[in-house]
Amino acid sequence: MYHVPVLLNECLSALRVRKDGLYFDGTLGGGGHTQAILEQGGIVIGVDRDEDAINECTERLKPYGDRVKIVRDNFKNADNILGEAKLDGAILDLGISSHQIDCCERGMSFRFDGKLDMRMDNRQLLTAEMVVNEYSEDRLIRLLYEYGEESYAKKIVRNIVKARAVAPITTTMQLSEIVKASVPKNIPSPQKRTFQAIRIEVNNELRGLDKAIKDIFAHLNAGARMCVISFHSLEDRIVKQTFNLLSTDCICDKSLPVCVCGHKAEGKTLKKIKPSPSELKENPRSASATLRVIEKLL
Numbered sequence: 001m002y003h004v005p006v007l008l009n010e011c012l013s014a015l016r017v018r019k020d021g022l023y024f025d026g027t028l029g030g031g032g033h034t035q036a037i038l039e040q041g042g043i044v045i046g047v048d049r050d051e052d053a054i055n056e057c058t059e060r061l062k063p064y065g066d067r068v069k070i071v072r073d074n075f076k077n078a079d080n081i082l083g084e085a086k087l088d089g090a091i092l093d094l095g096i097s098s099h100q101i102d103c104c105e106r107g108m109s110f111r112f113d114g115k116l117d118m119r120m121d122n123r124q125l126l127t128a129e130m131v132v133n134e135y136s137e138d139r140l141i142r143l144l145y146e147y148g149e150e151s152y153a154k155k156i157v158r159n160i161v162k163a164r165a166v167a168p169i170t171t172t173m174q175l176s177e178i179v180k181a182s183v184p185k186n187i188p189s190p191q192k193r194t195f196q197a198i199r200i201e202v203n204n205e206l207r208g209l210d211k212a213i214k215d216i217f218a219h220l221n222a223g224a225r226m227c228v229i230s231f232h233s234l235e236d237r238i239v240k241q242t243f244n245l246l247s248t249d250c251i252c253d254k255s256l257p258v259c260v261c262g263h264k265a266e267g268k269t270l271k272k273i274k275p276s277p278s279e280l281k282e283n284p285r286s287a288s289a290t291l292r293v294i295e296k297l298l
């Protein structure tokens with residue numbers, strides 16, 4: 001199985017798929033969400049920057065013919081990809097697929113030994129190996145604090161710098177051992193935060209996410225909805241703040257007596273949704289998922 005889609009039924013009921021309606025899936029992965037939309041009669045423009053995802057979906061979604069258009073790109077380019085198209089719904093299922101985690105040679109997981117790569121898009125130059133071996137000590141510390149919320153950032157980075165002065169750090173296991181040796185023994189999976197931080201940096205996962213959401217939202221028809229699934233608090237905060245901004249009238253400083261911004265809400269934020277107990281049981285990887293939904297106002 002390439003990837004088990006998370007919160008699938010919840011996304012489908014939020015999207016209220018219309019026959020022959022046009023939908024945007026910015027994170028195709030294994031094509032699970034897209035296939036479900038196609039099954040309900042929708043037409044999909046599906047995007048992923050990962051070559052494996054594109055190959056998987058090209059095969060898997062063949063039976064749907066020209067009802068699905070598959071594009072290898074970054075969803076941050078949605079405005080270009082969509083041109084003048086108006087959408088009846090959109091979905092972003094952020095983060096990485098099970099396939100990406102489980103391919104040890106891609107170096108996304110500290111559980112498998114592999115090259116320090118971590119790229120979703122193998123056409124880009126920056127790899128995890130370059131981040132770990134070439135970033136300055138200060139920059140690495142900041143990265144672990146900001147993208148990993150790692151309280152032992154200084155200790156970990158000091159040991160990375162010591163190790164790379166002897167020989168370049170090239171594998172996930174080497175990095176994993178350095179992290180383990182830098183933090184107290186009783187911390188469960190201490191490598192998680194360091195790996196997350198480096199992966200976010202390599203794939204530039206957070207910068208521009210707010211703009212991408214606004215760009216895709218701008219293509220929605222009135223009454224259409226956008227679903228965004230996030231997998232950690234940093235991502236979720238951006239989704240929440242962007243949705244709040246789109247759903248708020250005045251955004252003036254609270255100290256001003258009257259509104260001077262003239263900002264008008266264009267959307268309505270719906271309730272946030274977490275996986276059900278049965279989904280958690282069937283797919284433990286869904287545990288950290290949060291779905292947020294916004295509806296374009298009429």
Ligand SMILES: C[S@@+](CC[C@H](N)C(=O)[O-])C[C@H]1O[C@@H](n2cnc3c(N)ncnc32)[C@H](O)[C@@H]1O
Pocket residue numbers: 003004005006026027028029030031032033034047048049050053073074075076093094095096097120
């Ligand atoms: C969690 S998976 C999506 C799984 C998919 N919904 C399914 O049901 O199989 C996330 C996918 O989004 C892709 N991705 C992440 N950020 C991206 C971006 N900025 N642009 C395009 N694709 C991206 C990843 O390569 C990965 O394949």
